Amino acid sequence: MGRLSRALTKLELPADQQINKWINDDLRPVPPERQTWDALQYAQLWFLVNMNISTYQTGSSMLAAGLSWWQALIAILVGNFLASGFAVLNSFSGATSHLGYPIVSRSVWGMYGAYFPVLNRILLSVVWYGVQAVIGGKMVWICLRAIWLDIDARIPNTLPDNIGITSSQFVGYFIFNVFCCVFIWFKPTQLRPYFHGASVIVVVALFALLGWAIATSRGFGSVIGGESVLSGSKLGWTLCNSIMAVIGSISAGILNQNDYTRFARKTSQATWPQFISFNLSASTIGTIGIFITAATQEQYGNGQALWDLSSLFAAMQDQGGSGARAATFFLAVVFMLSQLSINVPGNVLAGGLDVASVLPKYINLRRGAYILAALSVLPNPWQQLASGSTFLSVLSAYAVFLGPMIGLLCTHFYLIQHRRFHVPDLYDGVKESIYWYNYGVNWRTVVAWVCAVFPSMPGFVSSVNPSLKVSEGWSHVFSLSFVLGFFLAAVLSYGLHLLFPVRYDGTTVLEGLASDTNSGRFEERHVDDKGADVTMTKAAESV
Template identity: 40%
Template sequence: MKTVSPHDLLRRLEVRQENAYEGRATAWINRDIVPLPPSRRTWGAWSFVGFWLLTGFNISGWTTASSLLGLGLNVWQAMISVIIGQLIVGFAVVANGFVGAEWHAGFPVYNRFVWGVFGSFFPLLMRILLSVVWYGVQLVFGGKSVKVVIGAIWPSFYTLRNTLPVNAGIELNDLIGILVFAFISFPLFLVPPEHFRKPFLCGSIIMTVAVFSIFVWALAKEGGGGPLLTHPSELSGVEALSGGSKLGWAMAYGVSSTIGSTSAGILNQSDFTRFAAYPSAQIISQLIIVPLSTVVIAFVGVIVTSCAAGFYPNDGLLWAPYDLLPVIQARGGPGARAACLFAGCAFVISQFGINIPGNAVSGGIDLAGLLPKYINIRRGAFITAVLGLAICPWKLLTGTSVFLTVLSSFSVFLGPLTGVMIADYLVVRRSKLLLTHLYMPQPASVYYFTYGVNFRAVVAWILGVWPLMPGFISAISPSPIGISEGWTRCYDLAWPMGFVVSASVHVLLSKAFPPAGLGEVDDEDVYGTFNEKVDGTNGYLDETASVEGSEKEKVPV
């Protein structure tokens, strides 16, 4: 039997897809991280609307207000915090998406000109970690939605005997739901992101119908908005904040936490805007739909929960749809099972919508950026999914999990990261890039900086993070830590404060120590990014095409 040497094994594992630069995948480029040619840029404005409706109308968005009411806010104060936070998110998403929309490069390549060709591995590894963990968390929510679907078909599934040990941290029917959701997800990883347009639009329509059907039904059944609107403290068990600085800071924290819940998506927005058919496709659509989708689903979630507290007073606050729907099925009339089946299927679709592009594909793109010679988007998505299941995410969602607290506070690190990225591209570089230098790991590249690391980004990020660390450490500590009120206030403003400080420091350092290559662009369209010509060999031939006049191809919507 012939033995396979490690060298031969590695060669067999290499990504076989060709690219415009060297004709094969290398340690710095493959088909999935090369700037996209026009033929792969298929997302118009309505594609972004469908994307955000599907990813916004999900279980996490539905329960947004629950944590804010836990601060002592009433429903309207919580919604004001959500609205302000999501307006900021909308602008941040668009600002961080310009690189993808204009130069058609994703998050891994974006950070090469911000952090340096080697320094870019730091934000890349951080985003990969988040993709794995969030994939696992959303996998659990998807599994619970599958449980609702199975329970609507076979009600006995809800009372299935649990044969798992106590230390498993999960019941058998929940585990079955998770595994079913996971296995259905796997074939969907094979769909290239440029073909997501129609699934996004179809899924968003189904989810929108389901959400508003539940909303109208709840209002009609209760005959109003429910007791949570008038007596929030009695139901939530948290004393209301009557006014003053405590209320102001609680709302400020609510704004920051609302931004923080979307901070991972803001960070790698260029992974999706690179599929924009034309640069402006992402602007108006995302400025409107990003805040609107989250505000609407948060409002629907809190009103439906309030109504349910009125007509199911003995069941507590049923914040999550997968908790509410089984109660509706058990207490409802003849049509309740069919209604719960439809609603459960809609939430399963919404979880596919957030977990596949938002976590699996994002993780796949980032892993492709880390090891492009061996990993493409599909391989990376499968790796992300397997790791997301392997970490036993249901254990992370227990009320005593310190890791869950760390995860919810991760905007401490992501706000400064985003600030550095946006400031570098829009302010320091004035939206001008040398694409070819982004794939050159040698000192000849203007993005090599000092030993492959841009010290300006490093210093700016550290200075943005350090004021937030005392509050962060106090938040994750299992025992109380005495820190001054000032540090707590800094932590309450984690994402916006970290963003502003790091962005400002990065701009100042870049003014004091200007990096090379500012204002320069390539003389030739080496990758066929703007003028594509297919020759049957590598798909991108026109290496002498001008960059100017590049965005005039016919565009879809």
């Protein structure tokens, strides 16, 4: 035990302020001097998040799923409108309190219960980081293929045919991960100029690719004028599923909105600018993906929708000469950089903060990010990109679990807490904390989440494993997973808190947080289990 104790002591994080199992420097409320984000930076945030291949493929994969171009366009526009609305709704709590997602979760789930949504967010980050890394790795593979067209022969495939990746593509995946690990070392503020530059360059590249596709294919061929291969209820539910896929593709960013909006200079600067830039950027890139796929379907896909951008580039290399190989090389470099600009801040750093909240005494954001990157290979992310329909199912699956969590966050902030936090209690794991609930867990939230997730589970299981058949009704429920889960969780949570109110000092939390009678608690001294003062006076005054 002596050696273990010494090893753990060496792993403890250095800090200028008190660290315990509830707090470290990355988890503290953002101080006023760091509340510097304005409207322009939040508008740039969503341009950065959406200017990447996965947003492109969200639209293009809908053609592969059987929708016509205009039906896919409707799904893109409706899905992004709803997603941006949910994002703005969930942004206020961080913008007003300057608290991150792991800390706000404690007010909803309880001090120990908050580990559950945070672990879910970590798992999602692991999976989504891996998927984005595979997409970025395929761009590295395209670069290698532009130099050595016979790279698949040079690196013979020794992997099974049904896993969605070849040995040469795995080399690209490995190289891309090395790039990610280098970027993780730098602070996010140091990388901001690069990320913004990459988002601008990829827009230029996408419009250039669209112009080339239309010019070389002499328009869109029969794809634009053709009808959907689907009809009736099949078409309607595929459209619903596509809309949920659009929301699901960005649901992680909606869930942890607080991690971004906590840096807001003013609340208003973190809300409407996001709504506008989210819709504009995501809808533009998704639409470009639809049109490029439509324009190249006949010439390069032999009638099949090449929804995967790497497949399109490979077909261009096979059918073109040295000029096509040079063009695809530079395009692949641009798109690889765009994948870095979304995967590092959007997945690995955001997930790293969640990892840090689990063991704040030993793990900071950087350490958490490296742990997350190392775990990302375990879910076999390449299998989730096997086909357009599989890709859409993966995106929809995220919505099953995250939709209810977002509903719980919004309901708790607006209706139960009345936009108020007792900040010191969020860092005080004692029974006197109003966020202790029952043994550190808010059972009302747990019940609401389970009940909201359950209706979508049969359809979710069937989408993950198609060999397991479920009734058509369960599949339809799954097609509404995010919206259904959001509102079910919201209604159940509010109802349970009304029926079984949380009591503190003789009053209910609903009454206490809505009034000013408890404001003095912000100035009370709060100590950890070792007697160290962890009162957050400044943060409390800011709310």
